[in-house]
Amino acid sequence: MVAATQSYDYQRDIAPILEHKCMACHGCYDAPCQLKLTSAEGLERGASLLPVYDGKRLKDMPPTRLGVDAGSTAEWRGKGFFSVLHDSGGGELSGLEASVLYRMIELGRNNPLLPNSRLPAELTVGIKRSDSCAAVSEFDDYAAEHPHGGMPYGATGLTDDEFARLSQWIAEGAVLNPVAYLPGETERAVIERWESFFNQSGNREQLVARYLFEHLFAAHVYFPDVPGSPFYELVRSTTAPGEPVNPLRTVRPNDDPEQAFYYRLQPLRQVIVEKNHIVYALDDARMQRYDTLFFAPEWQVNELPGYRYVDRANPFVTFAAIPARARYQFLLDNAEYFVRNFIRGPVCRGQIATDVIRDQFWVVFEDPEQEAYVNDADYRARVSPLLGLPGQKSDLLSLGSEWLEYKAQRNDYLALRGEHYAGRKPQGATLDELWDGDNWNHDALLTIVRHHDSASVVRGLLGRVPRTVWVMDYPLLERTYYELVANFNVFGSVSHQGQTRLYFDLIRNGAEQNLLRYMPPAARKALYAHWYQGGAKIKHRVTYVDPDLATPVAMDYQGVKGNAAVMERFSALLMERTAQVSGAPDRLNRCLSGNCLRAGVSAAQQQLESLLQPLAMADGASLPVIPLLPEVTFLRVTDGTQRWVYTLLHNRAHASVAFLYREESRLLPDEDTLTLVEGTLGSYPNFSFDVSLEQLPDFVASLSAISEQEGLHALADRWGVRRTHPRFWDIMADFQRSNAERNPVEAGLLDLNRYQDL
Template identity: 65%
Template sequence: MKLSSRPFRGLIGLGLLTLTALIIACSEIPQYPHSEPAVSPQQSFAYQRDIKPLLENRCMACHGCYDAPCQLKLTSADGVKRGASQQQVYNAMRLEDMPPTRLGTDAQSEAQWREQGFFSVLHDADQGAAAGLNGSLLFRMLELGQRNPLPANSRLPDEIKIGTAHSFSCPTLDTFADYAQANPHGGMPYATTGLSADEFARLSQWIAEGAVTEPMPWQPSAAETASIERWENFFNQTGRREHLVARYLFEHLFVAHIHFPTINGSSFYELVRSSTPPGEPVVPLRTVRPNDAPEQAFYYRLRPLRETLVEKTHITYGLDDQRMQRWQQLFLGDDWDLAVLPGYGYSERANPFATFISIPAKARYEFMLDTAEYFVRTFIRGPVCRGQVATDVIRDHFWAIFEDPAQEAYVNNPLYRSQTTPLLGLPGQDSDLLDLGSAWLKYSSKRNQYLQLRHQHYGQRKTGGATLDELWDGDGYNQDALLTIFRHHDSASVRKGLWGKVPDTIWVMDYPLLERTYYELVVNFNVFGSLSHQAQTRLYFDLIRNGSEQNFLRFVPAAQRRALYDQWYQGHAQLKDAIAYTDLDRNTPTALDYGDTQGNNAAVMRRFAVLLAERAGAVSGTPDTLNRCPQNNCQRPDLGPEQQKIQRLLQPLAQGTGATLPVIQQLPEVSFLRITSAEQRWVYSLVHNRAHTNVAFMFGEKDRLQPERDDLTIMEGTLGSYPNFSFDVELEALPDFVAALQAARTAEQLHSIADRWGVRRTHPQFWEILSDFRQYVEETDPTQAGLFDINRYQNL
């Protein structure tokens, strides 16, 4: 029997009609989390060309590091898509470690970030683009900023809170109306000059069309590709020795931004442990620390950094043929072997000296000295964005120098090394609050035993006392031998050379101190860690500082040591000295000639500075005539006449103290200064160094300040990742600017100076001038250039 086709076609038509109705109905159903937002088929802007530069110049200055408000990190397309979180990375009262939230590591998709509590700022998580611009938290933040502009170059009202001390509000779309009502000036860019009409329109159109992003392009040249392959082969060699060396190198380079300095236009890379071999896409292991157990087979890989570079985290390291040859000679040239590779347990993480004992100790020390500035940067500047856990244990200005590897005891004396290695373990592995006290007692006791052994060994080794040749002179060419460290409250900076006035204190670091500091503050430190972990880290760094200072005192006449030490540890620190630190060696003499400096601490320090310059003069670099020129008549022939004039005008500021130049007490820690003429501009940093009675305690720093002893270091170029303020002065007006600073006594008078020459957050050219400071670094030291962070920019 033949079926009629007409009823069949009718059924098909009815089905199609029903399906069409369902499609139309479903198109009105809100999209739920993990669905893709609707995207306009016509895109007015390309993200990398048109949108990223705008975010780079207006937004990333606050949203570039771990302490970015609400974890909204905008330096990469992945960060933009990940969005924000109401959980803060920096929480001093956290009792347990929090799960890490590292972009590119701890989640691989937007869906995974949503499961970890991050919410979109581009689109309503429930409705995609259906709600239009009002469904975009980013747009509503920008629009709030446009509705409530601030007066040009005005001071911020008191109700606008800035800095890292206040708590961030992290509204969602559901709570945004309440946020906007309570914070009319809470729009973006926050507490700064807003977007231009064109910039706002561009971002609005991009959001309305779906906020399409794309990753930063990465197109390595043939030479770069060959270098990647060669270095990945080097790190993944077979053999027990090669495995151990590769692990040691990885644990020392995992925070580095690696580049190939002999290849023009080299990209930057990070060295990671990946579950995939060379030639395949990198899939990084998700371990919290680089020395945590991998729990699976892995390969060392170089992953390109497809993000905007931020000065704070941009700590560079170059790899080239010379470096590879040096490592081959250092680590694999000697005849050493090991029976079994060390594991990744508690003891191996806590004591790297025991873990890597098979690698010749001298090779390890020389490896670190080769790039000493890099290693000091990692723990002084470091990728930890709010570093007061570490920085409040150091003074605002000091020099760091190193023991010569030809004489350093640990790397040259096997018996001494075997006695001291068990005492060099580090706390912080256990994060429970109950572990804090026991860990402190255990590791501080071991450290003091080590320091006593060290005093005894060095005293017996040279009964005539320390000699100048025990200090590393950079082998006559390496300028990393002399470093200056500046602390800026909760961040810090490092510069090659001896800068500023002769400081109150100097660190002398041997291999055990350099390696322990690196492992305690970089390898074993967990920014997502608990209160207990962070407190253990800080308390042990206090011992490291004390040990570095005691190392320095070996080079000071025995009769002068107590007086210097008492100057560093005044007040309640004397009680802590009696309880927590080991006794000074006040008997072994020094072989250095100090002349007639008896009873004068400042004269002792100046004399040592002269001796140090004699020892390491070949690597001391440009003399700091700007800050160390008592007669104000120093001239640098390498400077042009206009810059010589600038330095003559600025020199009196560098000679003052808080008592003789009261404005120093009012200045922020770091102020950038741009001096302009019709033809060019010059850049300087005014660094306010605060004096302390001591830095031995975790709390109560304000009670230990000595503002009358504060001083100012003036540095050519930019110093620091977080400018606290900026001044923009025409060359012709520089004498008036300096005279105004010399005359200022009060905060109100400094505000008046800012009225005339200051670049406030609300300055019409705020963003352009901030960008010009970065441009200056790109012109003078392009490898080091990165965005400055304004989260600490003050309201002068």
């Protein structure tokens, strides 16, 4: 029964509690039991026994995207979701006892955890834990078996006021009201203009709109010229502009729509979670850029491509009519956005992709003025048929055949590419072949940092000079995006996921082989062997093509010997080439001698950074604590009313990243390093420390002296912010505020599913 008088309003009084203490684990596809709490619609939908992430399923599962794959609560019930607010059985129970949500917070309330203690042995945390998705009828058994299994799970619980508010709200009927959507006149005009742009009738305009949609469907679009407007999604809708949006339920953005549709902008009426928050601006400058790139050149398309298997598998053929130079420049204009799409998300759990990349490396791009594919029509015609991508056929029997077919095509392409590049520049690669961002675009230089099963992308050259650098041309950048974003199905089978991962291995190898062109020939064999040690040598003979070890390079490496020295020299030349966009040197991580103090920061911050910098200069051999640290550790340093936030990123060294399994056997812990970052970096913090500036010398000394896991536990006793810390939620919120202060458009809620129990 719903009470006639409501004590609390959901958006004003209840949603803030869930945002503060629940959405950190219930905000994405990997939310326990698919209970997504970032919107009223997610809470109303409820929970499911079916996990989205299942690396063993033999068939694709029906998608369960909130706001897309069902149009009503009744339809979600038909898909197996059950209520967590009310009695889904509709019979014997009523009131609070009928609510799974209430029973869960009551269980947590009745079994509090000791302040800042390690968790009881029976509590497991991390994404590999098995979720128990108990309905009301099963809850007594669940509570008896899991006394510490209440909510918030494995963390400091609700305050008295929070528990009272939630309990009263549930008792009065748990009335939900979605976020109000009240766009102003200016916002409506902007939406109308962009929807008109995307829905033009000419063949050229329709093909460009399709190309743009397939690259922007995962974006959180915003309007810089309309302050305070919400984020939007670009969707294909059965309804025309001016009518309510009704998204198509296709799994991929290039699946056959099977009916007429319109491109529409749909507001995101949910709390923003950082992991899948990948932003893209639409404004007047963007529209002018689109006109210049796509419509100023003379080109025609007589017949629009369809949505057949071949159209989805090879975007180079599908969009061949659009000038290749325009397509590549479109990607380069916002290279960070596209790389972030395939490195960070938006699927919320990325080990399918991340276990094929190294823990810290840089990404650069070929200059569009010289890149072969976009500038040589004959070469483009020869290689385009070889650039298709596997994964469309997801049945188990297709895994082997699809992989062999597309691997062969990729290797044929790489051989043609090597021959073409060597022939057009017999004197070797020159530094001006690398894009300098046209001396203004900072997306020309990117750093990728892997955190085991997730990863981050930032502008600039962060951290030490890495073992390897990816050099991406247009075919490599476009294929990576389509394989890992546009054509990837998070609900796909093990066959689909396997094909995706295996092809991404080829992409990484191709990017590294591209780098070898810029290395002295005498150093290439040793560099390549350093990247592919041990069993990877066999993998190379079976899977890859031999790198070019003979073509010279037209760059100055005189007197430079050894892998590290060669990479140092290349990085110095790269920074010289891109001086206008590379920014200030990373003194936190690349300052081996001389004055390492950063200009423009206070004396207190210089003091604390001088204490932290030695951590970033060490490796696992000289500082044994490094291999023991989690991938992402936040550090808050306070001094009165001042606070500074840093991230310690653990970079694990690998003998190779060429295999899907047994990663632990390929780790080289003595070569592990730390990257020190001001602010937060990483959507999934694994642990955090809270230290006063006065105690920072003791903290660093204690950390540096640790050589075994028990030492980390002792460190956490003194300075750690454990899940059970009395101020755990407030400190996590402060880390989020710090991020919002530095990146107001890109900030969102952190995900704590991976927060460890040190």
